[in-house]
Amino acid sequence: MARDESKYGLLIDYEYCTGCHTCEVACAQANDWPAGMAGMKVMEVVEAVPNDRAYLVYLPFPTELCIPCAHRTVEGKKPACVAHCMEACLKHGRIADLAVEMKNKPHMVLWAPR
Amino acid sequence: MAGGGLAHVEDGRLVKVEGDPDHPWNRGRLCARCLAMTQYTYNPRRLTQPLKRVGVRVEGKWAEISWDEAFDLIETRRGAIREVHGPESVIFGRGTGRDIGPWICLLAYAYGSPNVMFSLSGIACCSPRIAGVEVMQGDHCILDVAQWLPDRYDDPRYENPEGVAVWGYNIPASCPDNVFGHWIIDLMKRGSKIITLDRLPGFQTDSGLIEIFSSLREECGLDPLPDCLEPPFTPVSRPELLEEYPLILSTGRRSPVRFHSEHRMIPWLRQHDPDPVVEVHPEAAKRFEIADGEWVWRWRAMSPSMGC
Numbered sequence: 001m002a003r004d005e006s007k008y009g010l011l012i013d014y015e016y017c018t019g020c021h022t023c024e025v026a027c028a029q030a031n032d033w034p035a036g037m038a039g040m041k042v043m044e045v046v047e048a049v050p051n052d053r054a055y056l057v058y059l060p061f062p063t064e065l066c067i068p069c070a071h072r073t074v075e076g077k078k079p080a081c082v083a084h085c086m087e088a089c090l091k092h093g094r095i096a097d098l099a100v101e102m103k104n105k106p107h108m109v110l111w112a113p114r
Numbered sequence: 115m116a117g118g119g120l121a122h123v124e125d126g127r128l129v130k131v132e133g134d135p136d137h138p139w140n141r142g143r144l145c146a147r148c149l150a151m152t153q154y155t156y157n158p159r160r161l162t163q164p165l166k167r168v169g170v171r172v173e174g175k176w177a178e179i180s181w182d183e184a185f186d187l188i189e190t191r192r193g194a195i196r197e198v199h200g201p202e203s204v205i206f207g208r209g210t211g212r213d214i215g216p217w218i219c220l221l222a223y224a225y226g227s228p229n230v231m232f233s234l235s236g237i238a239c240c241s242p243r244i245a246g247v248e249v250m251q252g253d254h255c256i257l258d259v260a261q262w263l264p265d266r267y268d269d270p271r272y273e274n275p276e277g278v279a280v281w282g283y284n285i286p287a288s289c290p291d292n293v294f295g296h297w298i299i300d301l302m303k304r305g306s307k308i309i310t311l312d313r314l315p316g317f318q319t320d321s322g323l324i325e326i327f328s329s330l331r332e333e334c335g336l337d338p339l340p341d342c343l344e345p346p347f348t349p350v351s352r353p354e355l356l357e358e359y360p361l362i363l364s365t366g367r368r369s370p371v372r373f374h375s376e377h378r379m380i381p382w383l384r385q386h387d388p389d390p391v392v393e394v395h396p397e398a399a400k401r402f403e404i405a406d407g408e409w410v411w412r413w414r415a416m417s418p419s420m421g422c
Binding site for chain 1: 130131132133135142143144145146149150152286287295296299300302303370371381382383384385386
């Protein structure tokens, strides 16, 4: 079945993620998750590249627990991770709109909830 | 907080802290430490009463006393020291807190002591940076990130800098130093280039790290480079220690959820950085046969501790 592009998703601009874990704590607070559980997890990716150098990138990744803050968005608020992201690198919106935005900038990931 | 926060209180209890979307500095953003504020406020290990030692120093036995009793005790003890040894015998030491300087100075001057000490000079932290720009420019300056304009970057008076020079400093991880650290990310998104000076060869000083020197001091006939006093515990001042203690560890690395031993009792933060970390140069690690991720014991001339 084709995904309804009018549905909401998250656009993750991982180029600017600094790995501060704010999204994870914001999620835990908004959704009453204890330490160790959250709807967002920041992945650290270290990739060896030529000339004895390494490439480090952080990727905020929505986990199975991400709902994505339905109780907040219904009130017109942003999901907790999006509202608090220190780098403002998370965006909540309609998948169709976010996909258009993705065309204009590299290093982005578009995530669709269940 | 490096910006505005909204504290939600229900029946006299803090239930949630969120970023204030109307605050021009953070515009709704708030760091992990602020967001975990309820876990600080109601932490079972949080001290809410002064403790007075009972028994001898190493026993670790304490009794709760009232604030009045604590203040009286401090006043009596400090008063006695001042009577016997004079107010100059007391040095008021301060740590890194950016906001503590004025208050500890007031306390010292009220006591009569001119001695206020900051314990971290000599490394690339806030005070040496401030001292550096004051010597160069006559005043302490900070990055212009439109923080004084209500509409911030959208204000027509503001011009995005083409480049921002950064050295000895990881701005997003060191938020308390002068600015809201992640403003640097805002600038990068708006096209500013970051110029890092850390890897450039420096002047021919001992360390090779001095990039910029004080032309003002030079014009006055003074040494334009800072002096270095050898601390008492180094391979230079105590070469015999090198055999038993062959590595020098410096502290101060910051993680976004931890700083030194701070924030470790907060479950939402501790999970991200649960263990103390020792970072060793790959060559030194090889020499001591330390593999990545292994636990190490580090023994220092003063006391032992552990990290991985």
